[in-house]
Amino acid sequence: MHGKAPGATPSAGTCLTAGLVAREGSGVPHYLATHYWWAYIHPRAVKFFERQWLVNLILWGNYRSLSEAALADLGERLPGRTLQVACVYGDLTCRLSERASAGGGTLDVIDVLPIQLQNLRRKLPAAAPVRLLRMDSTRLDVPDARYDRALVFFLLHEQPDPERERTLGELMRVVRPGGTIVIVDYAMPRWWHPLRYLWRPVLARIEPFALDLWQHEIASWLPAGWPLRQIGKQSYFGGLYQKVVVTRADD
Numbered sequence: 244m245h246g247k248a249p250g251a252t253p254s255a256g257t258c259l260t261a262g263l264v265a266r267e268g269s270g271v272p273h274y275l276a277t278h279y280w281w282a283y284i285h286p287r288a289v290k291f292f293e294r295q296w297l298v299n300l301i302l303w304g305n306y307r308s309l310s311e312a313a314l315a316d317l318g319e320r321l322p323g324r325t326l327q328v329a330c331v332y333g334d335l336t337c338r339l340s341e342r343a344s345a346g347g348g349t350l351d352v353i354d355v356l357p358i359q360l361q362n363l364r365r366k367l368p369a370a371a372p373v374r375l376l377r378m379d380s381t382r383l384d385v386p387d388a389r390y391d392r393a394l395v396f397f398l399l400h401e402q403p404d405p406e407r408e409r410t411l412g413e414l415m416r417v418v419r420p421g422g423t424i425v426i427v428d429y430a431m432p433r434w435w436h437p438l439r440y441l442w443r444p445v446l447a448r449i450e451p452f453a454l455d456l457w458q459h460e461i462a463s464w465l466p467a468g469w470p471l472r473q474i475g476k477q478s479y480f481g482g483l484y485q486k487v488v489v490t491r492a493d494d
């Protein structure tokens with residue numbers, strides 16, 4: 244079931260705290276290069292999309308409320324180690340890093356694209372307790388149970404089935420027993436929502452794997468073999484968005 248991305252990322256993560264080391268263009272997953280070059284890879288794209296109002300527009304005005312929803316489950320003050328899987332445009336990571344700072348904790352952000360990590364570095368205050376690591380979410384070069392909590396904001400809908408499944412497998416592995424994983428992404432809007440009919444063809448055309456999340460529960464991609472204490476789901480904006488919070492069982 245698990246496919247292997249051609250030219251997949253080297254297993255070792257590259258820490259960008261001291262500058263950009265990884266070679267641009269190498270190890271970019273096939274789905275990203277094929278379907279999302281216009282959003283994340285091209286330097287002009289990064290410049291263009293790094294506007295909060297624009298990301299908010301793409302999310303139908305829900306960027307702030309979805310960010311709030313994600314942050315609420317992680318906590319006001321974040322001691323220990325927090326992981327964010329994949330960069331996002333806008334101020335979400337800065338706000339997450341403020342919470343890590345307030346709790347005396349640290350934040351690691353991983354992304355497979357150096358240009359995205361560079362862009363995030365520019366947004367963060369120099370003293371932020373944040374490490375930016377070049378890694379592929381499907382193969383994190385991180386020991387088991389390393390993190391207390393993790394956030395994944397609108398990554399899963401971009402990934403084909405095997406990569407999505409592997410990303411969730413890696414999250415379950417690297418978050419400690421008792422730790423929490425917060426996932427925010429698309430879901431199927433309710434029958435009365437106009438976007439259920441208007442947005443479907445748009446997503447089908449420009450985000451070819453997104454409709455998977457309309458058809459299946461995120462829980463269905465969670466790997467077997469990791470006991471859960473709890474899994475909760477909340478819907479937003481007439482069901483077009485969802486938050487899934489997974490808590491690993493204690494040992």
Ligand SMILES: C[S@@+](CC[C@H](N)C(=O)[O-])C[C@H]1O[C@@H](n2cnc3c(N)ncnc32)[C@H](O)[C@@H]1O
Nearest residue numbers: 283329330331332354355356359379380397398
């Ligand atoms: C989180 S998603 C979409 C976020 C949302 N649309 C936004 O920017 O506000 C986009 C990010 O995921 C990253 N990404 C995609 N596949 C990845 C993978 N396999 N491993 C790590 N990062 C990945 C991309 O490089 C990009 O920075």
